[in-house]
Amino acid sequence: MDKQHAQQQWQQAVIDYAKAINHYVAQGRTQGWDNLEEPVAPATEHLLPAWQAALQAINQPFVDEQQRRAFRSDWPPAHLPLVPLLEQHGQGIASVLMLDDGSLLARIGMPHEKGQVVRIDGRTVTPVIGVEHFGRCPQRRYFALANAEGIRVTDGWGGPQVARMAWPHGLEGLPRGYPFEPFDLPPTPSALIPFPDGQRVLLVSSEGIFVLTGERAIRLLPQQQTILDDLAEGIDPDDIALGLSMEHGAVSPDGRLLAIGEQGVRHLVLDDQLQVVAEVGPVGEYPHFALFNQRGDHLILNACHFYNGNTLGVRTADLPGLDTDYYSEDPRTPLVEDGARIYAGVARAGVARAGEYIVGDAHGYLRAFGEDGQEHWQHYLGSTLCAMDISADGKTLVAASYAGFISLIALDSGRPAWQIGTGEHGELRRWLFWKGLDKPLAW
Template sequence: MNAQQQWKNQVLGYAEAINAFVERGLRDGWDNVGEEPQMAPTKHLLAPLRQALQAINAPGTNAAEREAFRADWPPAHLPLIPLLDAEGTQICALALLDDGCLLARIGAPYQEGHVVRIDGDRLEHIVGVDFFGRCPARRYFALANTQGVRVVDGWGGPEVLRLAWPTGLEDLPEGVSGRALDSPPAPTQLIPFPDGRRVLLVSGEGIFVLGETGARRLLPSREQMEEALANGDWEADDMPWGLSMEHAAISPDGRWIALGCQDGRHLVLDADLQPQAQIGPVGEYPHFALFSRDGSRVIFNACHFYNGATLGVAVADLPGLDTDYYADDPRTPTLQEGARVYAGVHRDGEFIVGDAHGYLRAFDERGEERWQHFIGSTVGAMDISADGKTLVAATCAGFLSVIELDAGRKAPWQIGTGEHLERHRWLFWQSLPQPLLW
C-alpha cells in the first residue's frame, strides 16, 4: 500500500475500534472492556501527509476536491502527536459571526498574537487588533491593542466607546502605594457588558472592569490584599500578585458577573460590582464559569491536575448563597465529573464543555451526559452559532474544528458518541506560513 492508503486504513481502523471500545465501556462498565485499542505506528506517514495537505491547499482547489481529500487523508490527532510540541499553536478566543464568518485569536494570551477572520476557505489578518471579545448578547465587540480597548456595535460596526488599560494601582488598600504595571495586561478574556458601556478584562495581572471613568479591580480583591499584607505575603510598595487560572463570565442580561481564580471559592457579583455569592467548588481550584444562554443557570468548574468537576446553580439562588468546598447542598449539584474545563457554550437545555484531554462533552442541566466528541489536545476556545447548529472549537495543538451539530451522521474518522458532522478543521502550526485547511 502507498502512504495515502496506509494513513486511511490506520486512521479509520483506529476510529472504529476506539468507538466500539467506548460503546462497550458505557454499556458494560469500564472494568469489563479489556485493553484499549492502540494505533499502529504512523510516524513514517507524516511527511507524505504534510505534502498532500500543502498540495490540496494550493490556490484554485474547490470544495469537492477538499471533500475527496478528507476521505482519502482523514483527519486525526493521535498520529500527529510527535509534531505538536514544535508545531502546536494555542487559539485562545473564537467568535462565530452571524454571517457565518469566524474570528480567531492565534497565540496564547501571554504571547504576541494576531486576529484572523475566516470566510469559508479564505483567511484575512485583522490589522491593529491584538485581542478581541464579544458580549454575551452577541452584539458588542471589544477590540484591544497596546493603545487601549475599543467597543464597537457589531463586527465592523461603529465605535461606541474607547477605554484605557488599567494602571495596576486601582482599588489598593489604604496606605499602600503599589507599583504601576510596566505594560498593558495580557487579556485572557475580554468581555463587553451587554449594554456596551463597560468591558470585563480578565488577565493574569488581575480582573478589572473598564469603564469611561477608569478601571475597577475585582480580583485580587481589597480583602485579599489586606489579608496578604497582614500575613506578610505582600509588600506595601509592590504591585499586587498575579492570578492563576483567572476566569470570568457575564450573564446575558448583564446583571451578574461570575469570576474566580485558583485561590478561594467561586464568586458572583452583581452589576454594581457588589458581592452576592461565594460558592465552594467541587474540585481543588476554581477554573471556569459559564452562564446558560437564557441566563437562568450558571456552571462553575474546578480542576485538579488534568481532571475536574462542574457544579450548577440556578441564578435565582445566587443572592446570599454561601457554601464551603465540596458542600452537599441541593442548590449546587455536581453536573459533570472528570473534565478540567477551559471553554464552553450553551444551547437550549445543553452545556457543551471542552476539556484538557481533547474532548467536547455535552450534558443537560440536570447533569445527564448527552454525547462526547474527540478533537485532541486541550480545548482552549469554543463558540456556537445563534441557532445552535454550528459549533467551533480550537485546541492547543493548533486545530480549529467546525462541527455541524445534530447532522444525523458523522464521518468515519470521527471519534465520539454523537451524530454530529465535523465539516473541516484548520491547522495553525508554527512552521506554516499560512494555515492549512483539512
C-alpha cells in the first residue's frame, strides 16, 4: 500500500469512528441506551507501519511548522489504532506540571520505576539532572524536588532553595519498644506537595504518608492508634502491615487542611496542626483520590471498585466534626460524580462555569463536572489517565496516560472532527514517550 493511500484510510477511519461514537453517545443521552449498538472500531492495524514511518519523518529537525500542522490533519490523533503497539511501547507517566512559561515538566515512568524527569519546551525535550521526583504547592509558587539525598523546596521553578527535608527513616509514629524495622531505602513518592508557605511537604507513598519539615518527619498514615489496637489484639509486630495501597493526599490552597487516605480507611481530613477534623465514609469500596477546589471551600473524595468509582463532594465548612460511614446518605456529602475511578484531577477557575472539576479516569476519559454534581463534558484520550495539570488561567490542560502519551489541550477552543467527546476542546499536541524509541515523538 502506498503512503498516500494509507494516510487517506487512516484519516477516514479515525474521523468516521469519532463521528459514530459521538452520535452514539448523543443518542444514548437523549433517548436512553436500550437497543443501541455501540459502533465497531474499523480495522487499522495494517496502517500502523505507514503511520510510524510518517510520524518519524515529521519529527526530523528540518521539518517546518506548516508541515507539522498538515501532518496532524492528515494523520489525526487517535488511541484505539495504537492499542496493538502499547504492550511493547507504552509506559506510565507519573507526574506532569505546566510551568508558568508554558513549558511542561514530566516524570516519564511510574513512581516505582527508575524513570526520568524531563522538561518539554515547545518541541524540545531536555532531561532534568539531579531530580527524580517533583511536586508543586497548590498556589503554584513552591516546588519540591527530590532525589536519593533528600527533598529541597525552591521558590519557583529554578528559584532559590527555601527549605530542605530528609527522607523519613521509617520508625516515625510507630510505638516504641517493638521490633519494627526502619526503611532500607527512602520511600518512593506517589506525590510530593509543598504547603503554601514552602516550609512543609506532604509526602504520599506506599510506605506511609508523612508531613516533612526541616527538622523531622511526622507520620499520618498508618495511624499510630491503629497499630496500637493491632498490638493490643496480640498481633505479632512482624505481621502488622505498615504499607499502604491506593495512597493519596491533597493540600488545600491555604494550607489549613489536608485530605489523605488509602484503601483500608475512611477519607481523613486534618487541620494544619495535623489533627483529624473529619472522617468521611466513601461512596465506594476503596478510597482512591482527593482534590480541593481553587477557592479552598470545597473538596471531592473518590473511591473505586475495579475500574469504576464514585465521588462525593463536601464543603470545607461542613468538615469539622464530620463523621460518616461507608455509603452514607448524609446530605453534607452528596454524590457529585458517578462512574469514574479517578487517578488525576484539577480544579478549574476563571471560567463561566466556576467551580469545575476535571478528572481523568481509568477508561481514558477526562470528565468535567461542577461542585453541584452537574456533568459538564467528557473528552476521550484513551488508556488510564495518571497525571494532569492546568494553566493558571484555566485555558490549557495537560494530561498524561499509562499509554505513554502527554496531551496538551486548549480548552473551549472547538472540537476537531476526529475528537471523541462532548466538550469543545482541541488538542494542540500529543507527545509519545514510548519504550523502544530513540527519542520522544510529537504528534
